[in-house]
Amino acid sequence: MKDFKDNTRERSDKDVLRRLIGYVLPYKKQFLLIVVLMFLTLGIQLLPPLLIGLTIDIVSDETLARSEQIRYLVWMSIGFLGALIVGNYIAFIQNMMLQKVGQKTVVTLRNDVFNHIEHLSIGQINQVPVGKLVTRVTNDTNTISEMYTSVAVNLIRNVLYLVAILVVLFILNYRITIWLIMVLPLVLLATYLFRKFSRASYRRVRANVSEVNAFLSENLSGVKITQIFNQEKKKRNEFRTHSKKLRDSYLQEILVFGIYRPIVYLISMIGVIIVLYVGYQEVMLTAFTAGLLFTYYTYVGDFFEPIQQIAEQFNTLQNAFASAEKIFDVLDTKPAIEDAEDAIELNEFTGSIEFKDVWFSYIPDEWVLKGISFKVNPGDTVAFVGATGSGKTTILGLIVRNYEIQKGQILIDGIDIQKIKRSSLRRHIGQMLQDVFLFSGTINDNITLKDESISPLEVKSASEYVGANTFIEKLPDSYDHVVLERGNNFSSGQRQLISFARALVYKPSLMILDEATANIDSETEELIQESMEKMMNISTMLIVAHRLSTIQHSDKIIVMQKGEIKEEGSHQALLKLKGLYYNLYQLQYDEKESAPAI
């Protein structure tokens, strides 16, 4: 699974639309109001041409007295100014309401997506590249926000505009309007064809863009191979081919737009010509006036714009749908591990653990653990050793239920962990993981994980207990020292010590520690050793060890190989066996003695 797509069914545009509308439903009252207000603002927008027409008729009407004409002009100006102010005020309110509703919808959607991912199991999250997950939460929701606040709105607005303008035209002169409506099929046909071609060309462009980008990112990373094999020219030609395909699809797009836009112009000019021709005859024969003809002429010029806009925004809509689909794929992915309905809350925990014939695999049939059984008494320290891939780290992940086992049972204080709520289980277990992940922020934030109920004093004493204070207090801002992204400004040893403190402040009943494999300078190593020995006294402790020196004092050492327990016992007892543990011990002993660095 590289994405969430696999988990879910295909969905139709209708489904997607229904769910998207579902997010807007809480705001339906506001939406109704927005539409009403929109009508009002459109009215203001339609006002100037009407006024111009009227004015022309009045000022050129020789039957009217001069004073009357001037009085009209003054009143018209005042009225226009008033309408302008009121209208724009309404427009402002309407626009802001709309934006707020649209943005709030997206805030909700984004919260939902984040929260949903946050509650998936670690296995599910780790299968998908982080970048993709982030895109779902940020960019995809952004595309949808754009759809709500600009595309959908413009769509509504344009449709309303079209309706409003038609109504006004009808009122002014229904005969010309009927003639004018005959042009509509032409526009619709042009738009239909445009939609068809533009969709195809848009897809080609998108496809070629991603092809060029994929080629680029691969070949920029692999330029060394290209150079070594003397194939620069070949690659340049390949790129040229991709690039040319992209160019041609762009040229095609230009062609599609280059034909459509002028054609719409031409059609609108046909409308204008009809208006002028029919209109002038109307003026000659009926009460229709020259001024109104001008009004009409101005409206017709704007009449086709909404249709063109709707047609051109369709691709954005399509994009939003694609994003929405991906988001719903995430939301429809059920967490792989969920608490049982009758899961219990674990209030106390003495720290006894038992594995009973546990079998586990990440991938079906590739067993990582093959029938593991062991028992840990409260307060004991047990260490797991073995080569990479022997399954020792996996054991720790199973205790905190990052994964569900396939066979066997894991008991904590005699209770099957599948019957315990995960959150309450984890609350009692202090985890110190192999790659210590530090968040950007301060050291204090990283120890408390921003839990405000943990006092600075507790942070300090925990740090002192594990010996992290020695380096923290040397820093300029001490506990408020800034941690850069991923903790890059700290050595792996220092990171490890911070993670010890982090686990301690949460007062765990059980501590599990996956020792870092990375190089640690000898000074820090000593600190780590000391604090580990101290921590062993606090509670039950399970250690996955890479340095045998650290675990010699543990109550029990479990030696693993290829998913099975091979040896078990104390350090001295295992050495006497002269088996696997003995070999491991020698390996490390030799390393210390004769091996150069790294």
Added chain:
Amino acid sequence: MLLGKHFRKYYLKYAAYFLVGIAVLIYVDWVQLDIPKYVGGIIDTLKAVTPDEEMIRSSILSIAILAITITIGRFLWRYTIFGASRRIEFQLRNTMFAHATKLSQSFYSQEKVGGLMTHFINDLEAVRMIFGPGILMLIDGVVFGAFALYRMASLNVRMTLYAAIPMVILTVVMVIIRKRISLMFKKRQEAFERLSDFTQENFSGITVIKAFVREMKEFMFFQKKNEDLYDSNIKFVKYIVWVNIGVGIALNIVILMIIFFGSYMVLNVESTGFTAGQLTEYLSYFFALIWPTMALSQFMQIFGQAKASAVRIEKFLDSEIEVKDAEGALHIDDLKGRIQVKNLTFQYPDGDRPVLKNVSFEIKQGEMVGILGRTGSGKSSLVDLLLRIYNLEENQVFIDGNDIMKLSIESVRNAMGYVPQDNFLFSDTITANIGFSFNELDEEKIKESAKLADVYDNVMEFKEQFNTILGERGVTVSGGQKQRISIARALAKNPEILILDDSVSAVDTKTEEAIIKNLYRIRKGKTTIFIAHRISTVKKMDKIILLNQGEVSAIGSHAELMKTSPLYQDMVKRQTLENLVQGGANHEGL
């Protein structure tokens, strides 16, 4: 004209497109403004006591002819100007990629691929904008605006002065406002990035979050960030809405003024000669003036962005190609595989200490040599130098007695076959990957190479067999398969010198043995260099060069080193123990 030297040539190259496009655009801009004149004429005629219908009909006909002309013209300038911009983008993109293929590794070690991609995506687009829509906006803004003003002025100078002043102010204000908008947009973008960074970090550290049951708390932080983004969005939008409304009000007030004063003049038509038709004509010109105002300020905005992008692209195109042929470099087509390394000391351009110190050895033609050492011993650096990935000082490395620095890079690399450590393969068919060194693909040779690399059977199991596309969009193959395909790629070349850089680490020992056996058979008389950290890989080779911390620690056969080199003995012992601990030497799938 605009932008810098790398871009200037395109104006010339596409001069025909631009000249035709701009000429048509200007022509259309001019005749477009004839239509209001005809309409005004019709209005005036209709106002007459006995309208001249003939004149109205001929005006309508003229409008029809104009409409057709304009339609064709609009198509033409779109196609020429926008088309030229895409063609320029195409050429630039190719030039940039060609330059990218020439740049040396020292460049790539400093630049991230993501950053380079930005030049290809965002910067190129910004430059393209200036060549396409930018030119349109500039011409429309200046020429169309001038035309409209001219026509307004020829109707009434005084009113035009009054109307033009607010428009000029509006243009200037819009330029300032757009700057402000970009700034606010940036702020909004920052809020977005904060949310994005938070999300990224949260998902990367999800293990910690779950371990300490912080999901709810993190969700609260996310909500806060999400609301911050909402606030900055709303703030941004509010500004935009204000600006739109402000501009709308300003324009409408000018329109009202024109209507008012225009009407007043129409009332005094005897003294002013200003007719109702002319008023409509005048208003139409004013409506036409709105677009140039907007276009000009928009042009200023995209021009600013394009300039910044152009600078970045130029910097990239001007970045130095460090590894290149010396002047008068020797081109030798049939280099053989004798390699001498004499007192080689090397330090990476951005390194702070030498990675190779005083290294000397000789490899005879046809020898099978293992280079052994721990991580950091300098093995891979040595390979980089043999492949001439970096520059080195003269008289340190010789191929066939020729100083590598005096040979042409092409002839050095032609003689080499290389299996990289990371087994980089292209997202292409298996055939294309194995036949990477050739322009013409010889299927027999490709199959033969696949067999030698012991990957033939695996390939035949794929549905598309040798036409299987690898990589993200195709089939994901295991690390071991990748390694063997990459070995086949080097073998297909049948090079004089074959370098395998830790290339069998991901295959199991049995496959490794099979591959090495094949190599002994086909590499007779040709030099093969095996970089390895496993003793089993190099045990049987003619010669083992043991590197330690950048220096040659020992040279000799396995038997000799077992006797003389304590370091070698230690490595052997350790690896035996490691195998025991792991429970057999099965490396695949660990």
